[in-house]
Amino acid sequence: MDTPQVAPSEVPLQRPTRHVSLSIDPPLLSRFLPPAVKASTISLLDFDADSVSDDTLRLDVNVTFKSITIRRRSRIPYADAYIGTRGAEITVTFEQNPTINEHTPGRVFEVNHEHTTTVKRASSFSFKPKVSVKKPNAFEFDIEPGGHSQDTGRETAYKTSFKCGERSLDVVNDGDLITWRLDLPNHNVIRDFAYGNLHLYLECSWKYLANGALPPKQGAITLHPTDVTFFDKDRKPAVGLNLLFLKYFYWVSDRKISHPDGISVRFEAEIETINTSAE
Numbered sequence: 228m229d230t231p232q233v234a235p236s237e238v239p240l241q242r243p244t245r246h247v248s249l250s251i252d253p254p255l256l257s258r259f260l261p262p263a264v265k266a267s268t269i270s271l272l273d274f275d276a277d278s279v280s281d282d283t284l285r286l287d288v289n290v291t292f293k294s295i296t297i298r299r300r301s302r303i304p305y306a307d308a309y310i311g312t313r314g315a316e317i318t319v320t321f322e323q324n325p326t327i328n329e330h331t332p333g334r335v336f337e338v339n340h341e342h343t344t345t346v347k348r349a350s351s352f353s354f355k356p357k358v359s360v361k362k363p364n365a366f367e368f369d370i371e372p373g374g375h376s377q378d379t380g381r382e383t384a385y386k387t388s389f390k391c392g393e394r395s396l397d398v399v400n401d402g403d404l405i406t407w408r409l410d411l412p413n414h415n416v417i418r419d420f421a422y423g424n425l426h427l428y429l430e431c432s433w434k435y436l437a438n439g440a441l442p443p444k445q446g447a448i449t450l451h452p453t454d455v456t457f458f459d460k461d462r463k464p465a466v467g468l469n470l471l472f473l474k475y476f477y478w479v480s481d482r483k484i485s486h487p488d489g490i491s492v493r494f495e496a497e498i499e500t501i502n503t504s505a506e
Contacts, residue, residue, distance in 0.1 A: 245350035247276045247284075248497045255490045257291065267485040269295060269312050272450040278498045279349045283328075284444050285430040287346060290317060290409075292421035294458070295484060297476050308459055308473050310484060312421055312452035314394070314410040320449075321403045323433060323442035330405055330429040336394045344426055345384050350498070394421065405429060410453065444496040451489035 257271040265271060271291040278284055294311035397408045407427055433442050457465040457473040465473050 244501050245278050245281075246499045246501055247278050247350050247352045248499065249276045249352065249354050249494060250497075251354070251492045251494045253492060255486070255492050257289075264485045267295060267482060268490075269293060269310065269455065269484060269487075270315055270450055270452045270489065272448065272490045272492070274448060276352055276494075276496050277346075277348055277350055278496075280432075281498055281500060282435065282441055283430060283432045284325075284496055284498070285428065286319065286448075288317065288319070288427040288429075288448065290315060290425040290427070290450060292423055292425070294422060295482060297457075297473060297480060297482070308457060308465065308476070309462070310455065310477070311458055313454040313456075314408065314421060315425075315453055315489075316406060316408045316449075316451045317425075317427060318404065318406045318449045318451075319429060319446060321431060321444075321446040323445070324403045325431040325433045325444075327400055327402070327405055327429055327431045330398065330400060331396075331407065331427040333396050333398045333407075336396065344428075346428075396425075408453075444498070445494070447491060447493045449489065449491040452487075455484075455487065 255272070257265060257273040260268070260271070269292070271293075272288070273291075274286050274288040276284060276286055292312065292315070294309040297308045297310065394409055397410070399406045399408075409421065409425060433444065435441055457470055457477070459465045459469060459473075
């Protein structure tokens with residue numbers, strides 16, 4: 228019996244897709260923090276990874292700025308005060324000397340600035356299966372497999388918005404290291420704290436090694452809040468006796484700042500090419 232031949236048009240086409248698997252240490256991204264820790268942190272860090280080719284990696288970094296309210300339990304009338312930061316420094320470092328092809332440029336954000344960037348994924352993405360970190364006098368993190376995944380083609384909206392005074396964003400690209408600094412412009416006389424979201428992105432690529440392989444895509448992201456201080460009910464920096472009173476109320480309160488020096492995480496991205504049948 229003759230074996231039936233499959234017409235070329237009936238042979239399933241293989242469409243290559245990519246999957247980015249990301250591991251982080253320690254898992255201090257905003258999406259993994261317990262609610263109580265998120266509520267007591269004045270600057271939060273999160274990021275996603277994407278890839279358009281085996282040698283290229285894109286990172287979308289999201290920084291959230293907020294304040295911690297100090298409620299003064301005294302006779303009425305009274306007003307809340309705040310702990311906040313005027314700005315931040317965000318640094319991304321890489322190993323194996325990649326080339327940074329694109330990144331968020333420096334700019335000035337006007338008062339009450341708001342802008343949304345929509346990014347369509349070129350690859351699927353997930354964090355590596357369960358990572359647990361347990362330290363003395365600390366909470367335990369658990370990352371469940373598939374709990375934070377995104378599919379190819381999914382659109383994600385990243386927002387940059389500041390419901391406060393003007394801010395400037397400066398950037399320094401030093402090859403395998405890039406630093407953004409968010410601060411108040413020198414001419415700004417309103418010294419309020421940052422409150423809102425900041426979206427940053429970068430795309431980098433690695434050169435193939437002599438053996439034809441790619442080096443590990445490893446690096447670190449550090450978020451360091453700058454000029455953390457106490458603010459009065461009018462969002463102005465507290466001074467004199469008012470500052471002493473606020474420090475006292477903070478000392479006797481049950482609310483303490485988590486990660487006052489910022490957050491730093493190491494990461495490694497693994498890019499896998501998967502052949503799927505095109506419909």
